[in-house]
Amino acid sequence: MRNRWYFADIGSVLSRRPNAVAIMKGSDKYPEIKGRVLFHQMNDGVLVRAEIIGLPKGKGECKSPVFAFHLHEGKKCSGTELDPFADVGEHFNPELCPHPYHAGDMPTLFGANGKAFAMFLTERFKVTEIIGRTVIIHAMPDDFETQPSGDAGEKIACGVIMPMMRAN
Numbered sequence: 001m002r003n004r005w006y007f008a009d010i011g012s013v014l015s016r017r018p019n020a021v022a023i024m025k026g027s028d029k030y031p032e033i034k035g036r037v038l039f040h041q042m043n044d045g046v047l048v049r050a051e052i053i054g055l056p057k058g059k060g061e062c063k064s065p066v067f068a069f070h071l072h073e074g075k076k077c078s079g080t081e082l083d084p085f086a087d088v089g090e091h092f093n094p095e096l097c098p099h100p101y102h103a104g105d106m107p108t109l110f111g112a113n114g115k116a117f118a119m120f121l122t123e124r125f126k127v128t129e130i131i132g133r134t135v136i137i138h139a140m141p142d143d144f145e146t147q148p149s150g151d152a153g154e155k156i157a158c159g160v161i162m163p164m165m166r167a168n
Contacts, residue, residue, distance in 0.1 A: 010042075010047060010121075013040045013042055013047055014040070014047070014049075016040070017164055018038040018039055018040045018049075018164050019039055019040060019041045019127040019163065019164060020038075020039040020127050020130070020131055020161050020162060020163050020164055021036055021037065021038050021039070021161070021162060021164055022036065022037040022039075022134070022135040022159030022160060022161045022162070023035075023036055023159050023160075023162075024036060024037060024052060024135065024137065024157045024158065024159040025077070025157060025158065025159065026054060026156060026157045027084040027085065027155070027156055027157065027158075028084060029084075029156070030054070030056070030156045030157060032053075032054030032114075033052065033053070033054040033055060033137070033156060033157040034052070034053055034054050035050065035051050035052035035053055035054075035116075035157075036050075036051055036159070037049070037050045037051075037135050037159060037161075038050075038051075039127045039130070039161065040127075041126065041127040041128075042121070044121065044123065045121050045122050045123035045124075046121070046122055046123075046125060046126065046127055047119065047120075047121050048106065048118075048119065048120055048121075048122060049117075049118070049119045050069065050109060050116065050117065050118045050119075051116075051117055052109065052115065052116040052117075052137065052157070053114060053115050054114055055067065055109075055111045055114050055115065055116055055137075056111070056114070056139070056156075057111065057113060057114050058111065064110065064111055064112070065110075065111040066108050066109070066110055066111065066140075066141035067108060067109040067110075067111065067116065067137050067138055067139065067140070067141065067156075068108060068109075068136075068137070068138035068140060068141055068142035068150055068152030068153070069106045069107065069108055069109045069118070069135075069136075069137055069138075069142075070091050070092075070102075070104050070105060070106060070135070070136050070138070070142075070149070070152070071091065071092040071103065071104030071106065071125070071130055071133055071134070071135055071136075071161075072088035072089055072090065072091060072092060072104060072133065072134045072135070072136050073088070073089040073090055073091070073092050073093070073104070073133060073134075074087050074088035074089035074133070074134050075132045075133060075134065075160065076088075076134070076160065077134060077158035077159065077160060083155065084155070085134075085136060085155040085158045088134040088136055088155070088158060090148065090149065091103075091104040091105060091148070091149055092104030092125070092130065092133055094129070098147065099144070099145075099146070099147050099148055099149060099150055100142065100144040100145075100150065102124075103124040103125045103129075104124075104125075104133075105124075105142070105144075105150075106120070106122070107120055108141050108142055109137065130161050131161055131162070131163050132160065132161060132162075133160075133161050134158055134159065134160055134161065135158065135159045135161060136155050136157070136158055137155070137156055137157040137158075138152035138153050138154065138155055138156065139152075139153040139154040139155075139156050140152050140153030140154075
């Protein structure tokens, strides 16, 4: 009977403060991108919720943009002029799995008039394992095939995952 009420449990988790958050910020080329990614530790995994605004918009029919969305191993959102988030390194992949089975491979974000909202449950990591790591949004969708990272294109936004202070 427990499974029957599982989604009610997710609702109660969402009413509590998340365990961690990444405040997302676009690169200099995409300064309008802002948002947050929230991480809620649950018994069955981590509930991830992304709320993003300022994403590039598609033009015309069948051009709604899709963006790759990954956890990276690096611990800061910095880099070079050519790659402003180069210091994020590779996908978070402690088990050395092939792509798309990295712990940091997450579902794509679907743009809707410059906004994106996504929520999913994953058991690929625990919140304690990702504190200090980075979240990246790429300009292109992940093809879930190309090694090592899905041919996702330019990194357009980044956030460092920080613990949330819990009220006692």
